[in-house]
Amino acid sequence: MISKDLDQKNIPYHYEIGLAYIEGAFMGNHIVVISEAGDQDHYGTQGAKKRWENMMLSELVDEELPASMVEDIITFEWHKVDPQEDWSVEIAGEYLPVSGPMITKDTLSMSAESYPTCYLCPKPAKIEVMTAIGMRNFCGNKCRGDYEGIDYGPDDYYISPKLEHDIELVSYYPGSISSPNRSATLSAKCRNCDFTTRNQSFYQHHLVKTLEEWDEDAEEWWDTGEKCRHDKMQYLDYLENGEDAWGNIIAGHIVIGCPTCGFKDTLSHVNIPQGCDNRGRVEDYIRF
Ligand SMILES: [Zn+2]
Numbered sequence: 001m002i003s004k005d006l007d008q009k010n011i012p013y014h015y016e017i018g019l020a021y022i023e024g025a026f027m028g029n030h031i032v033v034i035s036e037a038g039d040q041d042h043y044g045t046q047g048a049k050k051r052w053e054n055m056m057l058s059e060l061v062d063e064e065l066p067a068s069m070v071e072d073i074i075t076f077e078w079h080k081v082d083p084q085e086d087w088s089v090e091i092a093g094e095y096l097p098v099s100g101p102m103i104t105k106d107t108l109s110m111s112a113e114s115y116p117t118c119y120l121c122p123k124p125a126k127i128e129v130m131t132a133i134g135m136r137n138f139c140g141n142k143c144r145g146d147y148e149g150i151d152y153g154p155d156d157y158y159i160s161p162k163l164e165h166d167i168e169l170v171s172y173y174p175g176s177i178s179s180p181n182r183s184a185t186l187s188a189k190c191r192n193c194d195f196t197t198r199n200q201s202f203y204q205h206h207l208v209k210t211l212e213e214w215d216e217d218a219e220e221w222w223d224t225g226e227k228c229r230h231d232k233m234q235y236l237d238y239l240e241n242g243e244d245a246w247g248n249i250i251a252g253h254i255v256i257g258c259p260t261c262g263f264k265d266t267l268s269h270v271n272i273p274q275g276c277d278n279r280g281r282v283e284d285y286i287r288f
């Protein structure tokens with residue numbers, strides 16, 4: 001993802017939201033990450049903004065109007081926003097598709113952050129491939145081919161590697177030993193599609209390791225006798241649904257681990273679709 005990329009390189013960046021108006025009526029918006037160190041390999045100062053503006057322009061030209069006319073009636077406005085705090089932006093004039101005169105985090109949380117876009121165009125990414133300069137997301141074979149200079153043909157002709165899910169733990173319960181003995185459960189979701197598993201059971205509790213503490217005087221670890229409840233349980237890995245030789249679906253799994261005590265377990269029989277459709281989560285945003 002763009003911001004992670006820039007974090008790794010220690011390059012400061014900020015977010016801007018673009019609003020498009022056609023004859024004064026709001027028609028769409030887009031959020032971009034702007035690197036403050038100049039154009040960083042496409043997603044820089046003007047690249048991402050211009051690409052979206054050009055896409056909006058070309059969509060209208062395709063639809064009904066000649067290019068010269070479109071450029072006269074469509075206007076763009078860019079506002080700097082901070083998604084950590086608030087990214088509400090006031091919409092001027094008529095607003096067609098949203099339920100009020102503001103874009104807020106509630107009406108739109110679709111961003112370059114939570115919703116990976118194609119490296120070359122503003123469409124949602126569908127495939128992820130290793131290119132000469134690192135992993136890149138593309139909307140399909142067309143953009144991948146444009147970028148790599150190879151004609152991959154239509155999307156069903158050359159099957160590119162699908163985009164992976166971005167799994168997040170929603171809640172975790174380690175179970176209980178006292179009667180009734182209760183199993184550990186996990187809820188997890190993908191940040192970029194509707195995949196969710198709710199309170200799925202491990203069929204056993206996870207209260208197996210005891211916490212140790214360092215004894216300064218004796219200079220050794222001692223067992224506190226208290227079971228680790230894995231308060232900082234983390235997502236580690238997943239495997240999507242597969243197929244056996246007869247075409248039967250084999251369910252996927254999710255691996256989690258506790259950084260405090262080193263306990264790990266695998267939640268099996270999780271129905272994780274092959275590849276992420278990357279259309280965002282319905283509950284997280286409204287799409288226009
Ligand atoms: Zn694309």
Ligand SMILES: [Zn+2]
Nearest residue numbers: 165190193276
């Ligand atoms: Zn997904």
Ligand SMILES: [Zn+2]
Nearest residue numbers: 228230258261
């Ligand atoms: Zn633990």
